[in-house]
Amino acid sequence: MLVLTLLLFCVFYVHAADSGAWIDYPADGTATMTHYTIPDGDIAACGCVGDSTKYPTAALSQMAFGSSTAFGPSCGKCFNLTLLNTYTSDPPFFPNVVKSIVIKVTDLCPLSENGWCSGTQTKKNPGNQYLNFDLAYPSRAIPDDFFPSNESYYGYTDFGVWNVSYQTVSCIPNWAGANNKAALGSVTNLGNESVCCPANPTGNLNDTCPSYSDDNRLPYVFA
Ligand SMILES: *[C@@H]1O[C@H](CO)[C@@H](O)[C@H](O)[C@H]1NC(C)=O
Ligand SMILES: *[C@@H]1O[C@H](CO)[C@@H](O)[C@H](O)[C@H]1NC(C)=O
Ligand SMILES: *[C@@H]1O[C@H](CO)[C@@H](O)[C@H](O)[C@H]1NC(C)=O
Ligand SMILES: *[C@@H]1O[C@H](CO)[C@@H](O)[C@H](O)[C@H]1NC(C)=O
Ligand SMILES: *[C@@H]1O[C@H](CO)[C@@H](O)[C@H](O)[C@H]1NC(C)=O
Numbered sequence: 416m417l418v419l420t421l422l423l424f425c426v427f428y429v430h431a432a433d434s435g436a437w438i439d440y441p442a443d444g445t446a447t448m449t450h451y452t453i454p455d456g457d458i459a460a461c462g463c464v465g466d467s468t469k470y471p472t473a474a475l476s477q478m479a480f481g482s483s484t485a486f487g488p489s490c491g492k493c494f495n496l497t498l499l500n501t502y503t504s505d506p507p508f509f510p511n512v513v514k515s516i517v518i519k520v521t522d523l524c525p526l527s528e529n530g531w532c533s534g535t536q537t538k539k540n541p542g543n544q545y546l547n548f549d550l551a552y553p554s555r556a557i558p559d560d561f562f563p564s565n566e567s568y569y570g571y572t573d574f575g576v577w578n579v580s581y582q583t584v585s586c587i588p589n590w591a592g593a594n595n596k597a598a599l600g601s602v603t604n605l606g607n608e609s610v611c612c613p614a615n616p617t618g619n620l621n622d623t624c625p626s627y628s629d630d631n632r633l634p635y636v637f638a
Contacts, residue, residue: 436635437488437626438479438536438545442583446546448473448496449531449576451524453551459522461490461624463600463612467521470592471556474522474549476532476540482523483635485627489520491600491613493586496548498563501574508574510563516550517589521600521612524549526635531576542576556591586615 451474456465459474462485473496474480481487497515501508524532524547534545553559564572584590592598600612613622627633 436478436536437481438534440479440546443581444546445499445544445578445580446496446548447531447540447542447544447576448498448548448550448579450550450552452553453522455555460484461486461521461523461600461612463491463519463521464597466595466598467519467592467600467612468551468554469556469595470590470598471516471518471554472521472551473518474524474551475520476524476534476545476547476549477526477635478535479546480520480523481624482626482628483526483633484523486612486624487523487626487628488624490624491519491521491586491616493517493519493584493590493615494548495582495584495589496550497580497582499578499580501577502542503576504569504574508563508565508569512563514561514563516557516561517584517591518548518550519586519590519592522549522551542578544578546581548579548581585617 453459453468455468457468458465475489477483480489495515495517497513498510527533529541531540531542531547534540534547539545540547566572586599587593599614613624616623
């Protein structure tokens with residue numbers, strides 16, 4: 416038992432030390448989008464202030480988020496997500512309207528074996544994408560009719576998973592919470608664990624979250 420424990424520790428330790436395993440994703444691309452529930456005012460993995468939940472936010476899949484627990488280098492980044500089509504439905508649904516939303520990443524979507532957040536550098540998720548954005552929805556920040564549907568044909572309105580395109584955008588002025596300092600969050604102190612939600616990450620090291628895992632040599636979590 417002790418031997419097994421030590422062996423597991425070593426395997427995870429190697430993983431944790433290998434920060435090169437995080438996905439270095441392009442600024443613009445395609446991804447999958449799912450949705451999840453986050454309580455109003457909740458402080459999620461990025462440690463952003465609770466007011467961020469008043470505006471559109473999302474969790475990003477772990478290997479793109481860049482940490483196995485707590486904050487990662489994607490924290491605070493803003494993306495314009497545009498719905499393209501569904502494909503877990505039969506047949507796939509192509510909306511006749513263009514719907515997009517600018518979200519701020521405030522949370523981590525844990526890596527799993529085969530789930531929507533299972534993308535790694537070398538393995539795509541079941542939607543053939545490396546990245547998944549898990550949108551906080553329903554949300555007071557997003558209209559209830561945000562997702563296009565065709566209920567008379569499909570018999571339901573929530574497709575669950577969408578194929579989306581994403582563009583990296585500046586949070587200021589594009590994010591709906593851009594004028595609310597209490598929602599933006601900020602980080603000026605690299606390695607400070609108490610506040611880690613850059614208001615407007617620019618790609619410079621001084622306003623990008625460090626990876627909590629890399630700093631603390633924590634293992635990846637393979638659920
Ligand atoms: C987001 O994408 C949509 C669809 O391409 C576009 O109309 C909109 O201007 C974009 N928003 C921003 C802030 O880039
Ligand atoms: C719903 O789907 C049916 C069958 O494909 C199509 O004829 C109809 O135009 C669709 N309606 C909407 C609102 O997309
Ligand atoms: C997602 O959209 C892209 C761009 O239109 C397309 O190339 C890709 O096949 C789509 N993927 C799925 C699973 O529908
Ligand atoms: C982080 O910064 C805050 C405010 O400057 C400070 O009170 C706190 O002690 C710092 N925490 C760490 C772990 O450095
Ligand atoms: C980070 O560095 C850039 C370039 O040196 C500077 O313009 C910016 O003000 C700095 N940001 C913070 C939050 O210190």
